[in-house]
Amino acid sequence: MNDLKNLCTQVRRDIVRMVHAVNSGHPGGSLGCTEYFVALYGEIMEYNAANFDMDGKGEDLFFLSNGHISPVFYSTLARNGFFKVDELNTFRKIDSRLQGHPTTHEGLPGVRIASGSLGQGMSVAIGAAEAKKLNNDNHLVFSLHGDGELQEGQIWEAAMYAAGKNVDNLIATIDANGQQIDGSTDDVLPMGDIGQKFAAFGWDVMTIENGNDLDSVIAGLNEAKSRTGKGKPVCIIMKTEMGAGVDFMMGTHKWHGVAPNDDQLADALGQLSSTLTDY
Template identity: 45%
Template structure:
């Protein structure tokens, strides 16, 4: 095994450990608040860990640095994931997380992202709007002669919104090559299986038809996630990464269950979940 391989494997292990911490912290703040969205927070943890600790450029002490990479949580209900990640990255402290979903939270840690929270670019939660905002930020980089990238994490359910595909067409039209969309494809929506609402397949063909560079990966294989996020960008097309994930990943009784979309765990379930995530 050469030194490069050892370094790569060491980095993957580090990211896996961070993803586990993010999962634990997500459940902790949701449980303490008595409300939140655990399923989608757990499914996106590997993606968030790879982005914030293996790919993105940012300075938590200067969250408005114009050269920073941008991250948009388009599936805005998954703030358990977002705030746990921002805490791990140093934008907010663990002590401040106590205010999650409380009125008059010092860091505006509301149920959906608030732009006054350090590390949050835009308010989201009206599903389907994140990609439009991300495309606008990507175009702004070109106008300002900056080389930052914009990463948009979307849920699969919101791909049923027409605005997503309008943004997809626009990004391809204007060749926004610094825009990367990631679909947290956990296949479970709020109260049903996604395909039973509107089947997204063939999802790769749809994005290709709209002019995007498409990759499909196992969203829980950290090596695949990291590789997909670090490959050179396409010279003329925006990129979309279809990440096949499991809703509630890491907690056996939550995995793949619609019931865990927007329900906080009880004391008993929380203890079980944290034991599984040790």
Template identity: 70%
Template sequence: MKPTIQELEKTASQIRRDIVRMVHACQSGHPGGSLGCTDYFTALYFSVMNHDSNFNMDAVGEDIFFLSNGHISPVFYSTLAHAGYFDKAELATFRKLNTRLQGHPTTHEHLPGVRIASGSLGQGLSVAIGAALTKKLNGDKSLVFTLHGDGELQEGQIWEAAMFAPHNKVDNLISTIDVNGQQIDGPTNLVLSLGDLHAKWEAFGWDVLEMKGNDMADVVKTLELAKSRTGQGKPIMILMHTEMGYGVDFMVGSHKWHGVAPNDEQLQLALGQLEETLGDY
């Protein structure tokens, strides 16, 4: 039985607590995008995606996910832990020496749930297309999901992949872009404007949807809609509109929290706004 929207929101609250605590503990990391994408990760791993926490890299008969904007690793790690991939106590080792929880996910440490290294932006879509084509060749009806940052779209490799997928009818792929309008150097429209993303992806031949990324009900509904539109000859792109830092009032909507850790006082302010629902690690 799938969880209710309210249950998903409670899980998201705990994941947001984990994010700020992880980044605070090592005084480094990327809380802003992690907080903004928490609802997406929660919906994906606890409601939408057919996956197995008994991790197997081949993933035969199960949906798989690739995180392309790997710097938002705190939300990824917390989600995997609460979904049963590894003990949540390991979250306390984030960015510490000899940890499996690197600042950017890597496969060398063999952390369950991590399928690719994603420190360099722009590569995840190409990898996901390869995995999706492999599933089609193997007669595996499962789906491939990806997440990207909007600033990441300034990488040229994204647009090579954007051309390749529709041409090859990779219609078992559901990609999502975190459209928060922020990147490390400032607003995306000032650093390098992305223009009309809906029109661009449609022009490349994708089936384009949009959703409110900080509205759990809309996230679940749109992801399920995307699943229903697979198998029709087109890859699917979801433009997910979020607020960077969502859930913590002093972090919301500012690129300044892209890669800055809260101090002790700021941590307590943040935790005061995020209900502990599943128990802190």
């Protein structure tokens, strides 16, 4: 477990260094979802990083719907062997495979859909989950969504379909940080009780109260796995803090899509002691 906690710190260092280097990117949500990604790829999912293919037969699959938090996705993939860590140096640069939003046309291992147009990832995850059922593949499909993303209507069409068709090999996690690009989700468009909404659509809903505590995230994801195969898709409401791990980025939407300057980077790295090796 200490290895995974150390990896969380290193992933956070990767995130702030990537966005600083090109003065572009989305550090807030990336930092807030670090424990989720580290837990998913370090403890929860079954996958073959060394022999990645688009079909993913005999493996668990993950789809990132809120694709703007690509820095945490790229760091986690690299740190788990999908591609070389030093490729993180190319983030958002011309001809890089590490685009601001994940894409598939460059053949980046670990990425199975282009994402960034919000609201679409759940539909893709449902399709992949149904394909696994047709192929008699008992592995699971995981997806991640921002809470602000739930303002997209396609999410609720997909949610209705998944429950109506008993897609019970799907675990969709909502990053409930209460923030989106223009302010708090309550200020932009209040959504009420998200968990009750999913439950009303026929999902099995559970909550991870502290999505920035690695032990809690691992326990929650394992609990979600135990609920699959029982006729309902599973939804996790995961409460996180945008900018978690860097004090001046926490508690505000202002770091949704802003890169730190030189002094701010130094401050952030000073709060994140290197645990592995910087790229």
